[in-house]
Amino acid sequence: MRLLIVSGMLGSGKTSAILGIADILCDSGHRIAILENEIGSVGIDGEILERSGMKVKELRGGCVCCSMKAGMVDALRTLQAHIDPDITIIEPTGIADPKQVIDAVKGVSGLSVTSIFTIIMVDAERFLKVRNMFERPLKNQMGAADLVLMNKVDTISQDDAASIESCLRGMSYEGPIMRVQADKGVNIGKAAEMIR
Numbered sequence: 001m002r003l004l005i006v007s008g009m010l011g012s013g014k015t016s017a018i019l020g021i022a023d024i025l026c027d028s029g030h031r032i033a034i035l036e037n038e039i040g041s042v043g044i045d046g047e048i049l050e051r052s053g054m055k056v057k058e059l060r061g062g063c064v065c066c067s068m069k070a071g072m073v074d075a076l077r078t079l080q081a082h083i084d085p086d087i088t089i090i091e092p093t094g095i096a097d098p099k100q101v102i103d104a105v106k107g108v109s110g111l112s113v114t115s116i117f118t119i120i121m122v123d124a125e126r127f128l129k130v131r132n133m134f135e136r137p138l139k140n141q142m143g144a145a146d147l148v149l150m151n152k153v154d155t156i157s158q159d160d161a162a163s164i165e166s167c168l169r170g171m172s173y174e175g176p177i178m179r180v181q182a183d184k185g186v187n188i189g190k191a192a193e194m195i196r
Contacts, residue, residue: 001080002087002114004195005101007141008121009134010094013151016182017121017191018089024192025087033085035075037092072101077110087195095137098144117195120145121182125155127164142173147194149187153179 004021008014022032072090079088092101098118105113120141131138142148148168153161165177176194180187 001076001085001112003076003105003116004087004089005092005098005116005118005144006089006121007092007096007098007118007144008094009123009126009130009137011126012094012121012123013149013180013182014091014121017119017149017151017180017188018091020182020185020188021192021195022089024189025195028196030086030196031083033079033083033088035072035079035088035090037072037090037096073104073108073111076105076113080111095134097137097140099140102144117146118144119147119149119191122148122150122164122168123152124150124161124164124179125152127167128160131167139171142168142171145173145175147175147191148173148177149180149182149191150177151180151182154181154184154186 006014006018006021018034022034026032076088079085090101092098098120102116102118105111105116150161150164156164161179168177178187178191180191182188
């Protein structure tokens, strides 16, 4: 089973990106499961996703990178045993450190993970206003990123987009940065291509 971690601050567009990517991967013949870490009351609508051939499991009441590590590993084992997905998408909470999620699943008995790919969603509309408040979690997320999706680029200027990219590079991130509009599906197909 391959893992795709989609992380990012609250409101960055993780759910829209996950829905778009999962739909594309399902259409290309992959069996997809989604493991959602939902602290609040509103999550991805599992019933809608399951009609599309995806399986959704929610973990409530904690964070998969700290207090719910055992629950996440158990959920992954269950998914693997009963559904055997090709790709499981994990959506941690907004401030979660994806590296802790990665460390929690490496070398765990009874769990066969062949690869892990991490996408970090960045809310271009709010990034320049909130980056200082969330500097530490942002740096942690950048440290684990394989791909950064700069979302909501239609709401900012080209100069602001360049400033955001410069800030991300200043956090020692050297990988690809893709400008997207997740709710409209703009460039989500390109992101899915990197995962296939």
